[in-house]
Amino acid sequence: MKIASILFPLPLPEPFDYAIPDGMYVEPGSYVRAPLGKIERTGVVWAVKTRAEDDTRDLKPVIDVYPVPAMPEPMRKFVSFAARYNVAHPGHVLAMVLRARGGLKPSPTATVYEPTGYRSNRMTEARVKVLDAAREAGPTSAAELARQAGVSPGVVKGLVDIGSLEAREVETDLPYLQPTRFECGEHLTAEQKTAGDELRRAIAKGGFQPFLLDGITGSGKTEVYFEAIAEALQKADDAQVLVLLPEIALTQAVLARFEDRFGAPPAPWHSGLSDAERRRTWRETAHGRARIVIGARSALFLPFRNLKLVIVDEEHDTSFKQEDGVTYHARDMAVMRAKLEDAAIVLASATPALETMVNAEAGRYKRLRLSARPGAARLPDIELVDLRLDPPEKGNWLSPTLSNALVSTFEAGEQGLLFLNRRGYAPLVICKACGERLKSPGTESWLTEHRYTNRLVCHLTGWSMPKPEACPMCGAKDSLMGVGPGVERVAEEVRVLLPQARVEIFSSDTARSGEETRGIVDRMAGGEIDVLIGTQIVAKGHNFPNLTLVGVVDADSGMKGGDLRAGERTYQLLSQVAGRAGRAERPGRALIQTYGPENPAMIALAAGDRDGFLQIERDVRAELMLPPFGRMAALVLSAPTPQLIEEAGRLTGAAAPNGEGVTVYGPAPAPISLLRGRHRIRFLITSPRDVDLSAYMAAWLKGLKLPNPVRISADIDPYSFL
Numbered sequence: 001m002k003i004a005s006i007l008f009p010l011p012l013p014e015p016f017d018y019a020i021p022d023g024m025y026v027e028p029g030s031y032v033r034a035p036l037g038k039i040e041r042t043g044v045v046w047a048v049k050t051r052a053e054d055d056t057r058d059l060k061p062v063i064d065v066y067p068v069p070a071m072p073e074p075m076r077k078f079v080s081f082a083a084r085y086n087v088a089h090p091g092h093v094l095a096m097v098l099r100a101r102g103g104l105k106p107s108p109t110a111t112v113y114e115p116t117g118y119r120s121n122r123m124t125e126a127r128v129k130v131l132d133a134a135r136e137a138g139p140t141s142a143a144e145l146a147r148q149a150g151v152s153p154g155v156v157k158g159l160v161d162i163g164s165l166e167a168r169e170v171e172t173d174l175p176y177l178q179p180t181r182f183e184c185g186e187h188l189t190a191e192q193k194t195a196g197d198e199l200r201r202a203i204a205k206g207g208f209q210p211f212l213l214d215g216i217t218g219s220g221k222t223e224v225y226f227e228a229i230a231e232a233l234q235k236a237d238d239a240q241v242l243v244l245l246p247e248i249a250l251t252q253a254v255l256a257r258f259e260d261r262f263g264a265p266p267a268p269w270h271s272g273l274s275d276a277e278r279r280r281t282w283r284e285t286a287h288g289r290a291r292i293v294i295g296a297r298s299a300l301f302l303p304f305r306n307l308k309l310v311i312v313d314e315e316h317d318t319s320f321k322q323e324d325g326v327t328y329h330a331r332d333m334a335v336m337r338a339k340l341e342d343a344a345i346v347l348a349s350a351t352p353a354l355e356t357m358v359n360a361e362a363g364r365y366k367r368l369r370l371s372a373r374p375g376a377a378r379l380p381d382i383e384l385v386d387l388r389l390d391p392p393e394k395g396n397w398l399s400p401t402l403s404n405a406l407v408s409t410f411e412a413g414e415q416g417l418l419f420l421n422r423r424g425y426a427p428l429v430i431c432k433a434c435g436e437r438l439k440s441p442g443t444e445s446w447l448t449e450h451r452y453t454n455r456l457v458c459h460l461t462g463w464s465m466p467k468p469e470a471c472p473m474c475g476a477k478d479s480l481m482g483v484g485p486g487v488e489r490v491a492e493e494v495r496v497l498l499p500q501a502r503v504e505i506f507s508s509d510t511a512r513s514g515e516e517t518r519g520i521v522d523r524m525a526g527g528e529i530d531v532l533i534g535t536q537i538v539a540k541g542h543n544f545p546n547l548t549l550v551g552v553v554d555a556d557s558g559m560k561g562g563d564l565r566a567g568e569r570t571y572q573l574l575s576q577v578a579g580r581a582g583r584a585e586r587p588g589r590a591l592i593q594t595y596g597p598e599n600p601a602m603i604a605l606a607a608g609d610r611d612g613f614l615q616i617e618r619d620v621r622a623e624l625m626l627p628p629f630g631r632m633a634a635l636v637l638s639a640p641t642p643q644l645i646e647e648a649g650r651l652t653g654a655a656a657p658n659g660e661g662v663t664v665y666g667p668a669p670a671p672i673s674l675l676r677g678r679h680r681i682r683f684l685i686t687s688p689r690d691v692d693l694s695a696y697m698a699a700w701l702k703g704l705k706l707p708n709p710v711r712i713s714a715d716i717d718p719y720s721f722l
């Protein structure tokens, strides 16, 4: 008699045992259904054991097994690893794998109709139209045929009854087309070829090998990792490749580029997929038929059968860090996944994260460099504009230097891009009468004014209200005033400066869907926009050939806040944005407005001295033993009342285990000390590199009993310090 230990996608500490009925084939990794409490649930078999003779437990039986290949061992190990490392329950991580329930079942089917060739002599005009449509469209549903022919569905049914149309059941989720083109990319530069060949050799050899593909913006990193993908696909008929990109970079243009190169569209995975697309990608990945999957961070948890290569493009991007639920860093987890799968991994960036650079310098990652843009394209000239010497006119945000440059760019028939990482019209609203700064209710966060919608919005919680006519505090009329610039306000200024120019805003308010995002990107690429004003959404990956001027409205805004990566992040973001200029024949220029041109990040940026900048950052972090030279973790607690949170802080602090070299700071109020009516405190934990901080945190949480409404969450290697 055999027993299956089943892990459920729930925050439970361990798998549960079930009896395997006679005649049922179950192996480790099988996706099964089994009763849990009063309901049936889907889970994954974590182990199969022989029942001991003295085991008299009354075990419930496994109900059935899904017709999906078992989850391979490296994937199961990865789930366990991700749980342990990130201080989460394995079931919690499994829940991230089982994100498309329909994917466990075969594709749904639909009835389609095709002409049989038989034509009765009693053909009405409506029937002729339907048969014409059916010949034109191929196998099609009745509703769609009727729609195309412009007749009622009854006509279709009539044609079936007389034998002119034939019904057939087909699967609705089709397999993905297989890639067909694996040969070397065309017109690679010598430098690209060298890097591409090195990747090809490594992949042909096989095994876990991490690479850093370090190339300036527009140097053709994509072309180079295409070589690696081609080689991996060629290696075996069922070899699979995972490409991780920041969500926002997953545009139609990128998918089309993959399709052009490999002769088949990749399988997509991102938050905008419909349920049908989601289960299709999941199923095709699990069966090993999706050869190239291109997705956002959560694609890391797809159940590949034979993963041979992982690409993490824009590896420095902080959106790879998942902040809610199970917190994890997709880039770091991807390296581990590749290791467990015995696969190659390529981290690509123009501005690699300090962590990645340190790994490359230590020889843990092999570094490949691309130092030039192909053809005539050059890196843009970057100039700092000192706002103290060259201030904008009162009420404006663009200095005369930037305004003039924008005018000449427009007059030359070229495009300009202004970057400001602030949505809306003004980031702060104050009352001129009483001085009140308007805040979101129950949250320590200022409200942002949005002019297009005429609302005040909390960017932290999404809460919003129509802009009131009178101050909610003192009742003064027309006294509310927006302070500081957002993209809408800069757009207003540009429209005054260049009344004939076509100006658009690119932010999460104007690009709310994939379709809207694509629309803006296509209009910009097609020359239908003269000046684009955007938040960080504009920085990533886009190719706008006629864009020659990039202006950064406020380079200093990212430098505030006590975040250890603030300088690094600003450097990365600004060089990415500047890198949008001059990607084709015409040279580009970037003007960066700042009040702190003496800041090391700004000096390095203007000098194009990335490595010099990283060296300064590195020295500071090494000195302070901050990541990657030491480890860091955070513990955030929240509770509905100040008394409860104080009590919880005291209990938690007292429960902290003693750990060699581990230092616990706090509790201290979190920078956002009130969020949605909950008070928040945090602990910060540091240790030397050789300490297993995950194990320390797990031990701490295990012994901890907190009153019920208190919530606690651990974050290994925190990126957000809110």
Ligand SMILES: Nc1ncnc2c1ncn2[C@@H]1O[C@H](COP(=O)(O)OP(=O)(O)OP(=O)(O)O)[C@@H](O)[C@H]1O
Pocket (backbone or CB within 6 Å): 186, 187, 188, 189, 192, 215, 216, 217, 218, 219, 220, 221, 222, 223, 224, 349, 350, 374, 375, 541, 542, 543, 579
């Ligand atoms: N050898 C080449 N010859 C001609 N064009 C090339 C070559 N390599 C790349 N390109 C083109 O240059 C542009 C930039 O290439 P690609 O997007 O691969 O660069 P990247 O390094 O990934 O850029 P970024 O870091 O900005 O995302 C693309 O339009 C690409 O088609």
Ligand SMILES: [Zn+2]
Pocket (backbone or CB within 6 Å): 431, 432, 433, 434, 435, 436, 471, 472, 473, 474, 475, 476, 479
């Ligand atoms: Zn007031």
